[in-house]
Amino acid sequence: MKPEIAEAFAEALKEKDRFVGGAAYIDGRFMPLAEAAIPIGDWAYRRSDVTYDVASVWKGNFFRLDDHIDRFRRSMTTWRFTPQESDGDIRDIALAVVALSQLRDAYVGMDCLRGKAKLGLPSHPANARNYIAVFARPFGWLIAPEVQLRGAHLIIAATPRIPDSSVDPRVKNFHWGDLTQALFEAHDRGADGAILLDHQGFVTEGPGYNVFAVLDGTVVVSDHGALEGITRRTVIELCQELGIPVAVRLFSGDELREADEVFLSTTAGGIMPAARLDDRILGNDRPGPVASRLREIFWLRREAGWHGLPVNYQLPVPAGVVRG
Amino acid sequence: MKPEIAEAFAEALKEKDRFVGGAAYIDGRFMPLAEAAIPIGDWAYRRSDVTYDVASVWKGNFFRLDDHIDRFRRSMTTWRFTPQESDGDIRDIALAVVALSQLRDAYVGMDCLRGKAKLGLPSHPANARNYIAVFARPFGWLIAPEVQLRGAHLIIAATPRIPDSSVDPRVKNFHWGDLTQALFEAHDRGADGAILLDHQGFVTEGPGYNVFAVLDGTVVVSDHGALEGITRRTVIELCQELGIPVAVRLFSGDELREADEVFLSTTAGGIMPAARLDDRILGNDRPGPVASRLREIFWLRREAGWHGLPVNYQLPVPAGVVRG
Numbered sequence: 188m189k190p191e192i193a194e195a196f197a198e199a200l201k202e203k204d205r206f207v208g209g210a211a212y213i214d215g216r217f218m219p220l221a222e223a224a225i226p227i228g229d230w231a232y233r234r235s236d237v238t239y240d241v242a243s244v245w246k247g248n249f250f251r252l253d254d255h256i257d258r259f260r261r262s263m264t265t266w267r268f269t270p271q272e273s274d275g276d277i278r279d280i281a282l283a284v285v286a287l288s289q290l291r292d293a294y295v296g297m298d299c300l301r302g303k304a305k306l307g308l309p310s311h312p313a314n315a316r317n318y319i320a321v322f323a324r325p326f327g328w329l330i331a332p333e334v335q336l337r338g339a340h341l342i343i344a345a346t347p348r349i350p351d352s353s354v355d356p357r358v359k360n361f362h363w364g365d366l367t368q369a370l371f372e373a374h375d376r377g378a379d380g381a382i383l384l385d386h387q388g389f390v391t392e393g394p395g396y397n398v399f400a401v402l403d404g405t406v407v408v409s410d411h412g413a414l415e416g417i418t419r420r421t422v423i424e425l426c427q428e429l430g431i432p433v434a435v436r437l438f439s440g441d442e443l444r445e446a447d448e449v450f451l452s453t454t455a456g457g458i459m460p461a462a463r464l465d466d467r468i469l470g471n472d473r474p475g476p477v478a479s480r481l482r483e484i485f486w487l488r489r490e491a492g493w494h495g496l497p498v499n500y501q502l503p504v505p506a507g508v509v510r511g
Numbered sequence: 512m513k514p515e516i517a518e519a520f521a522e523a524l525k526e527k528d529r530f531v532g533g534a535a536y537i538d539g540r541f542m543p544l545a546e547a548a549i550p551i552g553d554w555a556y557r558r559s560d561v562t563y564d565v566a567s568v569w570k571g572n573f574f575r576l577d578d579h580i581d582r583f584r585r586s587m588t589t590w591r592f593t594p595q596e597s598d599g600d601i602r603d604i605a606l607a608v609v610a611l612s613q614l615r616d617a618y619v620g621m622d623c624l625r626g627k628a629k630l631g632l633p634s635h636p637a638n639a640r641n642y643i644a645v646f647a648r649p650f651g652w653l654i655a656p657e658v659q660l661r662g663a664h665l666i667i668a669a670t671p672r673i674p675d676s677s678v679d680p681r682v683k684n685f686h687w688g689d690l691t692q693a694l695f696e697a698h699d700r701g702a703d704g705a706i707l708l709d710h711q712g713f714v715t716e717g718p719g720y721n722v723f724a725v726l727d728g729t730v731v732v733s734d735h736g737a738l739e740g741i742t743r744r745t746v747i748e749l750c751q752e753l754g755i756p757v758a759v760r761l762f763s764g765d766e767l768r769e770a771d772e773v774f775l776s777t778t779a780g781g782i783m784p785a786a787r788l789d790d791r792i793l794g795n796d797r798p799g800p801v802a803s804r805l806r807e808i809f810w811l812r813r814e815a816g817w818h819g820l821p822v823n824y825q826l827p828v829p830a831g832v833v834r835g
Contacts, residue, residue, distance in 0.1 A: 298551075347674070
């Protein structure tokens with residue numbers, strides 16, 4: 188751990204009880220999650236000029252943390268963010284906030300914020316000092332486990348997804364205006380979630396998840412208009428390993444409507460099967476066999492520490508040291 | 512002023528020196544601007560689920576404050592925000608933060624934030640408690656006055672504007688990913704600002720401003736893909752009053768490239784003439800006659816308190832009372 192971060196961590200350890208249940212790091216300082224806030228004038232808020240990533244901890248193990256940090260770095264580079272923290276620093280900080288929080292199941296957000304133009308320089312994002320925020324809060328399900336077991340009821344939203352050409356969805360971002368409208372559409376129609384199409388009618392993603400269809404035995408997921416999810420990648424790899432045909436390609440809303448199965452993937456919930464899509468009942472109004480199988484294997488492996496990095500919850504510890 | 516707000520204002524007055532130079536109100540409480548912050552988990556930040564407005568104070572007078580509040584309310588209604596503050600409350604708060612700041616020239620932001628789902632309710636925006644933030648900071652020029660006098664150098668960005676169908680630009684919002692990319696394009700090309708076209712090649716708006724062209728003596732401004740700016744409306748009304756032909760209609764990037772004049776309008780800068788567009792020099796590489804005339808009349812009238820609501824800077828005062 189870099190000396191400045193180690194020093195800030197040591198400072199936090201003096202009042203470690205205050206961090207239990209939720210901990211954050213913002214720009215060089217640790218704080219209880221309840222105190223983590225963004226200045227109202229920061230472009231990260233006022234222009235949503237921020238990229239982020241979300242990793243999860245399950246039973247004390249981070250899942251694919253380095254893959255999340257790799258993607259986070261690619262997002263930062265594409266949008267020209269140059270925070271002072273290295274990838275290694277971010278890894279240390281992520282481990283530190285989880286340890287401080289003492290959460291065995293955690294949602295770990297990492298943001299890179301634009302900030303504001305440095306004093307005396309023109310008010311342009313190129314002149315801003317970018318910085319990092321990382322926080323751990325209790326793991327939350329994007330779709331509740333009981334809904335996943337029953338099978339989610341989804342709609343295809345009337346609101347089209349923001350096109351890739353305007354805002355690159357591979358740079359994970361908070362431009363959720365279309366996704367939020369879709370959430371309201373789902374709410375008004377009594378559904379659990381929504382899927383957005385692009386302006387040409389092809390499937391993109393939903394609010395916080397990638398979308399899969401099973402078409403004649405092949406698992407299909409979109410190659411555009413969506414975040415390249417880490418759980419999405421895990422599903423693709425799992426299919427390859429299990430010998431389930433999988434295709435990453437454009438597919439239309441019409442294909443989705445005719446799918447044998449539909450399921451979603453997200454860090455905040457894993458693999459989530461659907462039972463209904465608009466007015467259509469899929470299969471027996473239950474999660475389909477392919478989605479159920481993938482979901483079961485996914486969680487069995489997660490419990491066993493698959494792709495895992497264990498968190499050392501013993502505090503105080505030499506900062507950043509991990510077990511095993 | 513509503514008793515709760517009056518009470519919070521009275522509280523602020525006890526330490527009124529701390530507010531000089533920048534003051535804010537968030538959800539029932541006044542604070543110095545430097546302390547105004549948004550919780551890192553608030554959907555207003557994490558999903559850019561927020562609408563806002565910006566009014567200006569010039570020489571102690573608010574400009575068209577009620578028009579800004581009307582638009583703010585329309586934005587809130589469209590996106591289903593239901594904060595506790597009425598329009599009258601927001602007016603009182605706006606006057607209060609400017610008085611606390613003691614700023615004669617101020618930029619006044621008003622945000623309505625989604626918040627988070629109320630305790631015990633499903634994590635859906637319909638279940639959130641929305642709230643208001645208002646702040647006054649020193650007036651800042653989106654394009655510096657000396658650049659306005661020389662005439663701004665603009666580019667037509669390669670990045671297309673987010674379509675109306677995905678995110679309604681008439682609901683003033685922080686979805687600036689495309690606008691920020693356009694700012695970087697301008698920066699890389701040594702320009703002062705950028706204009707974005709829609710996916711069909713029609714003119715929309717730029718980062719923080721509406722775009723006008725003068726075509727064969729007619730002032731033209733887009734009827735879609737853009738915020739319905741209060742300064743834009745003021746320009747249209749001024750043209751009508753002065754007998755300058757004005758048309759609110761679709762117009763293409765090609766028309767813009769052939770325009771006799773190009774100018775911009777914004778609360779944070781008024782009417783801002785351009786002298787160059789991409790590689791083209793407009794007129795004599797100076798602000799054109801129509802834009803210059805409009806700009807001059809605009810500021811003469813602003814200085815005289817046009818459409819103005821005077822701020823009472825005498826503190827302490829019976830809260831919310833205005834002069835005259």
